[in-house]
Amino acid sequence: MLYLDLTLQGLIQGSMYALIAVGLTLVYGLLRILHVAHAGLFTLGAYIAVTVTNAAGSLLLAALVAVPLVGLAGMAIYRLLYEPILHRPPFVALIASIGLFICMEEGFRLVFGPYGNSFDLSPVEGSVQLGALSLQTVEAATIVAAFGLLGALAVFAGRTRIGVAWRATVTDPEMAQSFGIDTVKVRYLNFFIGSALAAVAGVLVALLNNFVEPTMGSVPSYKMLAIIVLGGLGNVKGTLVASLALGVMESFGTIYAGHIMDRDAIAFLFLVAVLMVRPQGLFGKA
Amino acid sequence: MRFGGLLLGSLVAAATTLAGAAYAADTIKIGFNAPLTGFAAADGKSALTGAELAVEQANASGGVNGKQIELVVYDDGAKPDQAVPVAKKMIGQDKVAVGVSGSYSGSTRAAAQVFQDSGVPYISAYAVHPDITRAGPFVFRTSFVGEVQGRAGAKLVGEMLGKKRVVLITLQNDFGKSLAAGFKEKAGDYGIEVVNEYQYSIKDRQFGPIVSKVAADKPEAIYATGYFFTAAPLVKQLRAKGVDAPVIGQEGYDSDKFLEIAGKAAEGVIITTSLDRDSDQPETKQFISAFEKKAGFGADMVAASGHTAIKVAVAAMRKLDGDVSDPAKLRDAIAATEDLTASTGSISFNPLGEVMKAVQVQVVRDGAWHRHSVIDDTALLAPPAK
Structure with a gap:
């Protein structure tokens, strides 16, 4: 029973990772940029959720504001930060991204204060009973959101005309352009969807901890890099599997190896172990 | 032209020196390092707001022999590598009479060594690492060493609450580890059986796996070390899972922010700390109300500790009638502090520069911190003396 509970907790954590990491892997797949500032967008989503909920009293409204707004912020980052330096070597964009991320963290601190913010009234209470296992409603919502949204994304990419154009641009941007696909629009779409998913994760984490703080993106900022490498850079399905696997590894590791190493060490040990056997990641092409 | 430039340069230099000297004569500087970013x-x-309040109060009551106190503040990001240059700057450039740390153990230890090597007194307001005062005789601490507070926690759980099957949830840094070490050291004396100990990192906010395992352990009490930003989500998640064993925390919980984040789950949480919200001491009562007025939010342990450390420094300078030209004399004056009434209790130092005072036990009732009890067992609370 305990093992089942720990597995479930791992899947919850993994779902959270997946929602954040997918945006990162999408950006990498399209532009070969390691978009570290993505973790700042996750934080932004959480802050908007708490602020709007406290002001307007409606979590639904807050989520409806936070998700598209963060999506737009992601597009703005592409337009203002990455587009002007696209012709430079990739490390330039990486350094710019790290710089932006630090600015965002300190910006949150200046705007919202160093103490972190909470919901005035906890908007979601209660738990869901799964047989003998009990889950907080928010935890259940996290799993549903991750699978639902990423499933919808798969359908969108696979079945719609825009999705086909998107995949074509990822595979071969020049060829896609010569077939009349507007690759710049594809990039905006890419940033919008990836950032909006990170905002969803931000809203869920804010609910789960009842706490958002300026530095809440710092762990995701580097752990997501491990996950997208593990999943095979640019591979969405791989990222999902890698997130869930890492979540479950961490869940058991925290309990049974926690006195030797912390959660992050477990995650990176797992990464090293996998890369030794499969240098291209779990689902990367050799 | 070149000569003219040189002349102008030396004039400016001379003027600056004069101005500096004149300025220095009117004020006494206290250096203050704290993590203002990160x-x-x-x-x-x-901590800074508490320290500023102490300086304002001291200046309002005449300063030190007519001289005003100036707080020289630096951000150390709670990082040792930032604390060293900051300490050097305070001593070399600002010529502070005394330094006060409003920071965590890592940076405080690093800065303490710089102050000791330069022979300038340094007071740590709330860092817990035992090695801080071991830097040498110029270093003091006005808060509890981690182990001491951990021992008080064992007495609280085993004897006062009568809970014997205990699970430890330990924050993996010097704060959590030294508290847990003190707790485990005395656990046997109070008949406590430590069923399990789980570790977490300061970055963790989601404790799902630990909460599941603790639910399966069914302990009578949980001794969880942490700060309000880790402990509040932990307590909230424990209660959401239906774990209703009492949670015992420490001064790291001691903030209104803890109550805000944990909400209803905070009810009944008991902590060991150094600020008594229900104190009838005028000094403490006055601090709590003055802080709230200045800061716009409720006082916490860290604020009271920053306030206390400055108060100790000012009291020592007043003893010397404001003549702080000899740092060794100032050190001796600080060391001789005896039963000084401060917001965190009555302050005296042992030979190592460790504070000797009672541990305040607070409990959350009706959404606020209240007095639970006081532990003043001097044998149990004796800080290390060397």
Whole structure:
């Protein structure tokens, strides 16, 4: 029973990772940029959720504001930060991204204060009973959101005309352009969807901890890099599997190896172990 | 032209020196390092506000022999590598009479060594690492060493609450580890059986796996070390899972922010700390109300500690009638502090520069911190003396 509970907790954590990491892997797949500032967008989503909920009293409204707004912020980052330096070597964009991320963290601190913010009234209470296992409603919502949204994304990419154009641009941007696909629009779409998913994760984490703080993106900022490498850079399905696997590894590791190493060490040990056997990641092409 | 430039340069230099000397004569500087950015910025802001309040109060009551006190503040980001240059700057450039740390153990230890090597007194307001005062005789601490507070926690759980099957949830840094070590050291004396100990990192906010395992352990009490930003989500998640064993925390919980984040789950949480919200001491009562007025939010342990450390420094300078030209004399004056009434209790130092005072036990009732009890067992609370 305990093992089942720990597995479930791992899947919850993994779902959270997946929602954040997918945006990162999408950006990498399209532009070969390691978009570290993505973790700042996750934080932004959480802050908007708490602020709007406290002001307007409606979590639904807050989520409806936070998700598209963060999506737009992601597009703005592409337009203002990455587009002007696209012709430079990739490390330039990486350094710019790290710089932006630090600015965002300190910006949150200046705007919202160093103490972190909470919901005035906890908007979601209660738990869901799964047989003998009990889950907080928010935890259940996290799993549903991750699978639902990423499933919808798969359908969108696979079945719609825009999705086909998107995949074509990822595979071969020049060829896609010569077939009349507007690759710049594809990039905006890419940033919008990836950032909006990170905002969803931000809203869920804010609910789960009842706490958002300026530095809440710092762990995701580097752990997501491990996950997208593990999943095979640019591979969405791989990222999902890698997130869930890492979540479950961490869940058991925290309990049974926690006195030797912390959660992050477990995650990176797992990464090293996998890369030794499969240098291209779990689902990367050799 | 070149000569003219040189002349102008030396004139400016001379003027600056004069101005500096004149300025220095009117004020006495106290250096203050705290994390104002980064993950510990919340505690840094509280500590700084507490320290500023102490300086304002001292200046309002005549300063030190007519001289005003000036607080020279630097951000150390709670990082040792930032604390060293900051300490050197305070001593070499600002010529502070005394330094006060409103920061965590890592940076405080690093800065303490610089102050000791330069022979300038340094007071740590709330860092817990035992090695801080071991830097040498110029270093003091006005808060509890981690182990001491951990021992008080064992007495609280085993004897006062009568809970014997205990699970430890330990924060993996010097704060959590030294508290847990003190707790485990005395656990046997109070008949406590430590069923399990789980570790977490300061970055963790989601404790799903630990909460599941603790639910399966069914302990009578949980001794969880942490700060309000880790402990509040932990307590909230424990209660959401239906774990209703009492949670015993420490001074790291001691903030209104803890109550805000944990909400209803905070009810019944008991902590060991150094600020008594229900104190009838005028000094403490006055601090709590003055802080709230200045800061716009409730006082916490860190703020009271920053306030206390400055108060100790000012009292020592007043003993010397404001003549702080000899740092060794100032050190001796600080060391001789006896039963000084401060917001965190009555302050005296042992030979190592460790404070000797009672541990305040607070409990959350009706959404606020209240007095639970006081532990003043001097044998149990004796800080290390060498």
